[in-house]
Amino acid sequence: PLSGARLDSPASGGSGPRGSRERRCAGGHVTPRRxxxxxxxxxxxxxxxxxxxxxxxxxxxxxxxxxxxxxxxxPERCPSLxxxxxxxxxxxxxCVVGFDLELGQAVEVIYPPHSKLTDKEKTNICYLSFPDSNxxxxxxxxxxxxxxxxxxxxxxxxxxxDQLDRDLPVYLKKDPAYYYGYVYFRQVRDKSLKRGYFQxxxxxxxxxxxxxxxxxxxxxxxxxxxxxxxxxxxxxCSDVDRWPPPIPGKILHLPVMGIIMKLRIPxxxxxxxxTPIVQNMHQADAQVSMALPTVHEVDLFRCFCPVFFHIxxxxxxxxxGEPLVVMAPSPSESSETVxxxxxxxxxxxxxxxxxxxxxxxxxxxxxYTTRTQAPPSVILGVTNPFFAKTLQHWPHIIRIxxxxxxxxxxxxxxxxxxxxxxxLDSKPGVYTSYKPYLNKDEEIIKQLQKGVQxxxxxxxxxxxxxxxxxELTESFIIPLERYVASLMPLQKCISPWKSPPPLRQFxxxxxxxxxxxxxxxxxxxxxxxxxxxYRHFLKSPNFDGWFRSRQKEMTQKLEALHLEVLCNExxxxxSQKHTEVETVDLVLKLKNKLLQADREQLPVKTDTxxxxxxxxxxxILALPDDLQDILLKTxxx
Numbered sequence: 001p002l003s004g005a006r007l008d009s010p011a012s013g014g015s016g017p018r019g020s021r022e023r024r025c026a027g028g029h030v031t032p033r034r035x036x037x038x039x040x041x042x043x044x045x046x047x048x049x050x051x052x053x054x055x056x057x058x059x060x061x062x063x064x065x066x067x068x069x070x071x072x073x074x075p076e077r078c079p080s081l082x083x084x085x086x087x088x089x090x091x092x093x094x095c096v097v098g099f100d101l102e103l104g105q106a107v108e109v110i111y112p113p114h115s116k117l118t119d120k121e122k123t124n125i126c127y128l129s130f131p132d133s134n135x136x137x138x139x140x141x142x143x144x145x146x147x148x149x150x151x152x153x154x155x156x157x158x159x160x161x162d163q164l165d166r167d168l169p170v171y172l173k174k175d176p177a178y179y180y181g182y183v184y185f186r187q188v189r190d191k192s193l194k195r196g197y198f199q200x201x202x203x204x205x206x207x208x209x210x211x212x213x214x215x216x217x218x219x220x221x222x223x224x225x226x227x228x229x230x231x232x233x234x235x236x237c238s239d240v241d242r243w244p245p246p247i248p249g250k251i252l253h254l255p256v257m258g259i260i261m262k263l264r265i266p267x268x269x270x271x272x273x274x275t276p277i278v279q280n281m282h283q284a285d286a287q288v289s290m291a292l293p294t295v296h297e298v299d300l301f302r303c304f305c306p307v308f309f310h311i312x313x314x315x316x317x318x319x320x321g322e323p324l325v326v327m328a329p330s331p332s333e334s335s336e337t338v339x340x341x342x343x344x345x346x347x348x349x350x351x352x353x354x355x356x357x358x359x360x361x362x363x364x365x366x367x368y369t370t371r372t373q374a375p376p377s378v379i380l381g382v383t384n385p386f387f388a389k390t391l392q393h394w395p396h397i398i399r400i401x402x403x404x405x406x407x408x409x410x411x412x413x414x415x416x417x418x419x420x421x422x423x424l425d426s427k428p429g430v431y432t433s434y435k436p437y438l439n440k441d442e443e444i445i446k447q448l449q450k451g452v453q454x455x456x457x458x459x460x461x462x463x464x465x466x467x468x469x470x471e472l473t474e475s476f477i478i479p480l481e482r483y484v485a486s487l488m489p490l491q492k493c494i495s496p497w498k499s500p501p502p503l504r505q506f507x508x509x510x511x512x513x514x515x516x517x518x519x520x521x522x523x524x525x526x527x528x529x530x531x532x533x534y535r536h537f538l539k540s541p542n543f544d545g546w547f548r549s550r551q552k553e554m555t556q557k558l559e560a561l562h563l564e565v566l567c568n569e570x571x572x573x574x575s576q577k578h579t580e581v582e583t584v585d586l587v588l589k590l591k592n593k594l595l596q597a598d599r600e601q602l603p604v605k606t607d608t609x610x611x612x613x614x615x616x617x618x619x620i621l622a623l624p625d626d627l628q629d630i631l632l633k634t635x636x637x
Contacts (some may be wrong), residue, residue, distance in 0.1 A: 020234045033633060058115070080516075086244075086245070087112065087237060089246055089622070090208065090246060091204055091240060093110050093111060094109075094202070094205070094236070094237060095110055095111075095201075096109040096201070097201040097205070098200045098201075099132065099195065101194060101195065104126075105126040105129070106126060107125060111234070111237055117205075121149065121179070124147045124337040124361075125147070127361035128147060128357060128362070129145075129182075129201040130185065130201060130576040131185060131383065131570040133416040133553075134605035137187055137331075138187055140185070140186050140222075141183065141185045141331065141332055141335075142183065142185070142218060142219065142332060143185060143330075144211055144339070144357070145293040145331075145355065145356055146178055146179070146354065146357075147362070148177060148178060148179055148363065163601065164245060164246060164247055166360075166601055167247075168248050168266070168268060168345060169267070169476045170348075170349045170549060171346050171348070171350070172208045172209060172296060173588075175208075176207070177323075179180075179205050179474070180206050180207070181203070181204070181205055182211070182215060182218055183203050184201065184202045184218040184230070185220070185234040186200055188197045195502075202218065202222045202225055202226075202233075204217070210265075210293055211295075211296055211297075211339060212292060212297060213294050213296075216290070217404060220256065220257065221256060221257055224257065228548055232257075232505065239255055239257060243255075245372070246263070248265045248267070248268075249264070249265070249266075250264065250265075251264050252264065258289075258530060260290075261292055263292040264291065264295075272347045273348070273466070273470045286342045297343065298336050299336070299458060299462055301458050301461035301465050302336075303339075304465065306428050307429070308445070309445060310415065311344075312440060312441055312444075312470075312472075312542075313430070314344065315344050315345065316434075316436055316437060316533065317396055318342065318344055318345050319348070319473075319476070319540075320536050320537055320542070321541045322377070322378075322434070323395060324341065324378075324394065325381075325391050325398070326341070326398045326400065327388065327397060327399045328382070328400050329400075329401065330589070331356075331383060334357050335356030335357045335383060336356075337366060338354055338356040340353075340381065341379055344469045345542070347471050348546060349549075351376045351541045351542050351545030352378055352379070354378060355379070355380050355381060355506075356381045357382060358380045358385055359384065369390045369391060371393055375391075375393070376399050377540070382585065387563040395433070395434065396430070396434060397431040398431075399430075400428050401425070402426045415429070436528070436548060437528055437529040437532065437536070438526050438527070438528035439526060439528045444464075444465075447464060448461060448464065448465065451577075462561040467573075472524065474523065475523040475524035477546075479518055479520060480546075482518060483511045483548050484554075487503045487504040487505075487554070488558070489503070489504070494561050494562055496566045496568075499562075500558040500561070503551065503558075511534075512534070512535075513530065517535070530563065556600060556602050557603060559600075560597075560602045560604045563593060563604050566590070566593070567608050567611045567615070570618055571618075571619060572615070572618045575622060576585075580624075584631065586614055586619070591610070591634075594612060594613065594616075620632060
């Protein structure tokens with residue numbers, strides 16, 4: 001009955017040989033370079049090859065593909081697995097951006113060659129991969145950026161990759177509308193070049209927000225790439241194409257150019273604030289070159305050091321989705337600070353747009369800097385002095401100097417008025433007229449100051465700060481979680497013969513009434529206008545994103561409970577008491593229920609699905625032969 005399920009191959013294009021390359025400029029022109037062999041081409045419209053699957057469909061297909069990717073001989077065992085599918089699970093492509101005297105910044109190499117990027121995407125990558133000229137980044141610089149994918153592009157992930165995404169914490173889930181760019185930029189004097197400088201960036205483009213992983217990897221491979229050039233890049237990509245899939249919760253060993261990185265991707269089941277330590281404990285780990293303590297976290301304390309005394313106010317601004325701009329001397333500082341801000345409300349997901357590094361050439365520049373409407377809910381990281389004038393109408397501006405670890409206790413920096421911010425040379429600080437809802441927590445300031453005095457390692461300071469933010473966010477969100485859980489209908493209200501009852505509507509007034517007895521005061525000692533903070537939050541994009549996610553989870557839970565109730569009924573007996581038309585209608589509805597459970601990955605036990613399938617088969621076998629033939633062949637939508 002479920003034989004209509006298919007497995008879509010990833011949209012990573014054909015299986016072009018690793019020897020073929022293309023030179024691409026910012027304008028999108030492509031000139032073929034030396035190549036060995038011929039790339040496999042796809043049909044018009046980029047149609048994907050598909051393979052019919054047996055009953056059980058997408059789930060089995062996903063498990064097969066995941067198993068195939070995880071095994072060294074995977075491609076031989078799984079015909080649907082194409083070359084570069086393993087690579088595509090981690091990276092979209094690798095780009096080399098150089099400076100051309102005629103073209104300016106230009107994409108010199110895209111690897112693998114079949115990787116699809118639109119002209120607009122290439123242009124964004126070109127400008128975002130180089131620091132602004134005023135940054136004066138001599139030597140090697142690492143940073144990251146985030147940009148919109150072009151609309152209308154086909155998103156076709158292998159279903160097993162979708163399943164992996166479901167196992168991630170909400171703040172690590174991929175956003176299909178955006179790519180991340182991880183950059184290693186080198187600028188050194190070279191008298192042999194007309195400009196007198198060698199300027200080039202190696203850039204990893206990925207949908208994954210694994211900042212620390214790709215930063216670590218670039219640090220290992222980029223310097224060697226600049227020495228050995230393209231053959232080395234091919235070898236790096238070939239190594240990534242042998243990696244296991246990014247399965248959350250498993251210890252992964254990722255080899256690249258003689259180094260083995262050992263890491264673990266978090267799952268939604270992990271207790272917030274805990275990171276299972278990845279250690280080299282077994283003899284088999286003798287080859288592990290480095291164990292990564294995290295795949296996504298930045299050095300929180302180092303990033304917040306310049307605005308040390310305002311961390312609680314910044315937490316409120318991020319929680320409420322307020323427009324924020326970070327003005328920094330270099331892309332490294334701007335990108336790390338923006339990522340630190342976004343992460344400070346974890347485990348809540350920051351649901352608005354954020355740009356770790358934003359330039360005047362960005363395709364959204366006009367949209368985000370217009371004065372004809374209020375500034376959007378977005379966090380921008382900028383380095384160009386031009387932004388001091390362009391964004392001076394923004395309500396909250398963070399100005400930071402060079403980020404250095406303090407050797408002494410940071411000095412108190414007052415919140416400054418916006419009118420005092422005239423240029424990017426203004427003093428570091430937070431420029432805003434915002435008045436925090438909550439009273440300042442002096443304890444966390446004293447604790448971190450003491451750590452500085454005692455020369456506590458920055459990693460330990462970051463752990464303290466991350467725990468503080470986590471406890472603050474959880475104290476805020478627990479009352480909301482508790483109230484939203486009460487909107488779920490009682491199990492006794494679920495009938496097998498009716499659609500599942502809807503969730504009760506969210507009422508702001510009803511929620512506010514719960515705060516007196518079950519508010520944040522149960523878990524937090526902080527005083528202040530919590531009610532005002534909640535009222536403001538309920539109007540924010542972060543609340544909207546959080547509530548939609550909860551609604552979806554609870555609706556799926558209702559559907560799963562409905563399936564269980566159906567399984568406990570004697571459906572064959574029911575069918576014998578009703579007409580053939582009613583029985584056929586029931587069979588079709590039950591088939592749709594099974595497909596829905598598969599398609600939406602409902603939280604249903606496998607035994608329940610098998611039991612329901614048995615019910616369907618028993619009902620069909622009790623019908624006349626002609627109806628049996630039709631119903632056994634009939635799929636559902």
